[in-house]
Structure formats: C-alpha cells, structure tokens
Amino acid sequence: xxxxxxxxxxxxxxxxxxxxxxxxxxxxxxxxxxxxxxxxxxxxxxxxxxxxxxxxxxxxxxxxxxxxxxxxxxxxxxxxxxxxxxxxxxxxxxxxxxxxxxxxxxxxxxxxxxxxxxxxxxxxxxxxxxxxxxxxxxxxxxxxxxxxxxxxxxxxxxxxxxxxxxxxxxxxxxxxxxxxxxxxxxxxxxxxxxxxxxxxxxxxxxxxxxxxxxxxxxxxxxxxxxxxxxxxxxxxxxxxxxxxxxxxxxxxxxxxxxxxxxxxxxxxxxxxxxxxxxxxxx
Amino acid sequence: xxxxxxxxxxxxxxxxxxxxxxxxxxxxxxxxxxxxxxxxxxxxxxxxxxxxxxxxxxxxxxxxxxxxxxxxxxxxxxxxxxxxxxxxxxxxxxxxxxxxxxxxxxxxxxxxxxxxxxxxxxxxxxxxxxxxxxxxxxxxxxxxxxxxxxxxxxx
Numbered sequence: 001x002x003x004x005x006x007x008x009x010x011x012x013x014x015x016x017x018x019x020x021x022x023x024x025x026x027x028x029x030x031x032x033x034x035x036x037x038x039x040x041x042x043x044x045x046x047x048x049x050x051x052x053x054x055x056x057x058x059x060x061x062x063x064x065x066x067x068x069x070x071x072x073x074x075x076x077x078x079x080x081x082x083x084x085x086x087x088x089x090x091x092x093x094x095x096x097x098x099x100x101x102x103x104x105x106x107x108x109x110x111x112x113x114x115x116x117x118x119x120x121x122x123x124x125x126x127x128x129x130x131x132x133x134x135x136x137x138x139x140x141x142x143x144x145x146x147x148x149x150x151x152x153x154x155x156x157x158x159x160x161x162x163x164x165x166x167x168x169x170x171x172x173x174x175x176x177x178x179x180x181x182x183x184x185x186x187x188x189x190x191x192x193x194x195x196x197x198x199x200x201x202x203x204x205x206x207x208x209x210x211x212x213x214x215x216x217x218x219x220x221x222x223x224x225x226x227x228x229x230x231x232x233x234x235x236x237x238x239x240x241x242x243x244x245x246x247x248x249x250x251x252x253x254x255x256x257x258x259x260x261x262x263x264x265x266x267x268x269x270x271x272x273x274x275x276x277x278x279x280x281x282x
Numbered sequence: 283x284x285x286x287x288x289x290x291x292x293x294x295x296x297x298x299x300x301x302x303x304x305x306x307x308x309x310x311x312x313x314x315x316x317x318x319x320x321x322x323x324x325x326x327x328x329x330x331x332x333x334x335x336x337x338x339x340x341x342x343x344x345x346x347x348x349x350x351x352x353x354x355x356x357x358x359x360x361x362x363x364x365x366x367x368x369x370x371x372x373x374x375x376x377x378x379x380x381x382x383x384x385x386x387x388x389x390x391x392x393x394x395x396x397x398x399x400x401x402x403x404x405x406x407x408x409x410x411x412x413x414x415x416x417x418x419x420x421x422x423x424x425x426x427x428x429x430x431x432x433x434x435x436x437x
Contacts, residue, residue: 123433123434124433124434125434152434153434154432154434158434179359181429181432181434182355182356182357182429183355183356184353184354184355184356185344185346185353185354185356185382187344187356188342188384188385189359190359190361191344191345191356191357191358191359192358192359192425192429193425193428193429193433195424195425195428196421196425199421200363214433214434215433215434217428217431217433218428218433218434221424221428
C-alpha cells in the first residue's frame with residue numbers, strides 16, 4: 001500500500017534502484033557533485049526534495065537533489081565528504097553505481113512565490129538544495145519579482161558552483177551577493193558572515209518570500225535578520241536537517257516535535273516549526 | 283559649490299547621520315575632509331595612532347590582521363556607504379587591524395581629536411555619535427561571534 005505523502009509510483013520506497021554515475025565534478029577540496037543516470041526509474045522531483053543514496057555495502061545517506069528539475073533522468077547531488085559513507089563516495093568514478101531511493105520530502109514554495117520578491121540565503125553547501133529552485137526561477141523569470149541570492153562560505157576555496165553564480169548574476173536577472181568568513185589579501189569581495197549581506201538588502205517586506213538553507217545556527221541568525229527587515233515567520237521557509245534514515249516517516253530518527261523531517265520537510269514554512277526551533281533538545 | 287558644502291551634503295545624505303540636528307552636522311563638517319586612496323594603499327595599519335574614522339563614498343576596503351606564518355588574513359570588508367574605524371573613540375586610540383584599499387577608495391575622513399573637542403563643548407553631539415557607533419560595534423561583535431563558530435564547516 002502506498003505510504004501517505006510518498007510518491008512511490010508503484011515502487012517500494014524502501015528499495016534502492018541502482019544508478020550508474022555519469023559524471024563526477026569536484027566542487028571544492030571536500031565537496032563533489034555526482035550526476036546519476038536514473039532514466040530507467042526517473043520520476044519528477046520538486047526543488048528542495050532529497051533522495052537516499054546507498055553506497056553498496058557501506059551505508060545510506062540522505063542528500064538533497066542539486067540538479068535541474070527539467071532533467072529528472074539525470075539526478076545531480078552535491079555532497080560534502082564528511083562521514084563514513086560520503087568519504088568513500090568521493091572516491092567513486094564515472095561508471096560506478098549507487099543505490100537511489102526517492103525523491104522524498106517537501107519542496108520550496110515555488111507557486112506561493114509567484115509575483116513576489118524572493119530572497120534566498122545559503123550557507124556553505126546549503127546552496128545545493130536551493131540550486132534546483134534557482135533553475136526553476138530562471139526558467140520562469142518573469143513570474144517573479146526581484147530575486148536576491150545571498151551566499152556565505154568559509155573561504156573563497158569553499159565556493160561551490162562558481163561559474164553558475166556569475167551566470168545567475170550576469171545573465172539570469174538575479175542579484176548574487178557572496179561573502180566569505182576570511183580570505184587572503186588577493187580576495188576582492190565581501191568578507192563577513194552571510195547575515196551582514198541582509199543588512200544591506202532593500203526589499204518590500206510585505207511582498208517577499210525568503211528561503212534559507214545552511215547550518216541551523218546560521219539559519220537562526222538569518223531568520224532574526226529577516227524579521228528585522230520586516231519579513232514575518234510565515235514568509236520564511238527553511239530546509240532542516242536531522243538524522244534521516246528510512247525517509248518515509250516510519251523509523252522516527254528525524255522526529256522534530258510533531259513532524260518528521262523526512263516526510264513533512266525537509267522544507268518547512270518557518271511559522272510551523274518556530275516553537276521547536278529554539279528547543280535545544282530537539 | 284564649496285568643498286565644505288559638498289561635505290555637508292554628503293553627511294546629510296549618509297544613513298549613518300540620519301536624523302542628526304543641523305547644528306551637529308555643521309560641527310561634524312568642520313572636522314571632515316575628503317580623501318582618496320589608490321588600490322593597494324594601506325589607509326592605516328595595526329598599532330598606529332587612530333586619529334580618524336571614515337565614511338566610504340566609493341570603493342571597498344579590506345580589514346586585515348597579519349598572522350604569521352599565514353601572512354595577512356582578511357577578516358572583514360567595508361564598501362560605499364559603510365563606516366570604518368572606531369578605535370579613535372577608545373583609549374589608547376590605536377588601530378587594532380590594518381585597513382587596505384581593495385579598489386580606489388574615496389571617503390570622508392573625520393578628525394578624531396577635532397570631534398572629541400567638539401564633544402567636550404557639546405556633550406549632546408557626543409551622545410548622538412555614540413548612539414550611532416554602538417550599534418555598529420554591536421553588529422560587528424555579533425558577526426565576529428558567528429565567524430568564530432566557523433558555521434560553514436563540516437556538520
């Protein structure tokens with residue numbers, strides 16, 4: 001029986017499909033993007049959704065889809081090599097295979113954003129789950145107002161999608177602002193945390209939606225800064241991260257108050273989870 | 283139009299001075315001059331006497347700390363519309379970092395000794411200026427705390 005809220009397409013969502021790796025791109029020293037051929041079982045995905053990637057014999061991890069929703073048969077995932085699964089995953093070459101389950105979870109509110117100004121705030125690899133949304137915004141650029149992309153990273157060497165950032169700014173009618181925590185003297189851009197970019201933003205708060213993805217502490221301070229601009233909690237969407245394992249709301253590892261991050265998130269409208277955001281034990 | 287009028291106009295238009303009384307703006311104008319620095323110039327260096335603060339009109343500066351053996355590290359940046367420098371308010375009036383022009387920078391430079399003299403005559407002006415500098419210091423402290431957390435590192 002299909003599980004509520006899960007697009008199974010008749011498949012068992014717990015069974016991974018083997019997907020060959022079409023391409024590996026090294027974004028930074030420890031961040032890489034895998035392009036997977038999922039044409040044999042491709043299904044549409046919404047920007048913000050994630051899949052479970054299984055490195056056979058090692059383990060499974062949840063990873064947001066970072067590629068273009070217009071090409072669901074070639075799934076892209078941008079991954080930081082930090083754990084026992086993602087480190088060996090970084091060693092994989094073209095032609096190797098991963099198991100894929102999904103897509104799962106909720107997406108960014110594309111339709112609710114129509115006609116509005118949009119602020120995207122990303123930190124570190126948090127730009128990856130926003131990238132499919134940026135592709136969609138670009139494809140339907142006239143449907144939206146002013147689009148600001150604010151991106152913060154630790155250092156210039158940690159910037160992902162460097163070429164695309166320039167393209168989004170120059171050719172896609174979006175304002176991309178980038179800042180790094182620290183840099184060598186040859187860096188010509190902003191230095192400081194991503195919240196400092198919000199200090200400079202001019203927007204119509206009543207007609208703006210903000211979406212943010214990055215480390216939770218960053219999002220906490222981003223939300224404060226957005227509230228300070230006059231953007232209310234119901235106009236803010238966040239992508240949450242917890243220990244997601246089953247991805248279908250059964251195992252309970254990612255329970256967050258009354259919600260499961262995997263099933264009800266990972267994208268939440270912030271007013272829905274605000275009461276839990278400040279509870280340190282969650 | 284005289285340079286003093288230009289300076290006064292810039293002060294009136296700058297958000298840092300928003301809402302300031304005419305009398306105070308005129309006193310500030312008397313302590314300010316226009317300065318420009320070519321790219322690469324050190325506007326001031328760590329340990330030097332802090333005599334000035336700058337309201338940047340155009341260009342960008344980098345705040346740097348020399349940290350051997352890494353060399354100089356950019357820890358912050360400021361651009362047009364921003365204010366640079368508060369060490370001139372705080373004894374012993376020494377800069378705590380280097381400030382270097384990344385691009386050609388033009389700014390209004392306010393003479394700290396002149397301003398402090400004005401405050402002695404008119405404490406209300408001093409209060410007004412502290413009301414403007416304290417939020418800058420607060421924002422900078424908050425940002426520094428986040429930088430210390432290294433929030434974008436491995437989760």
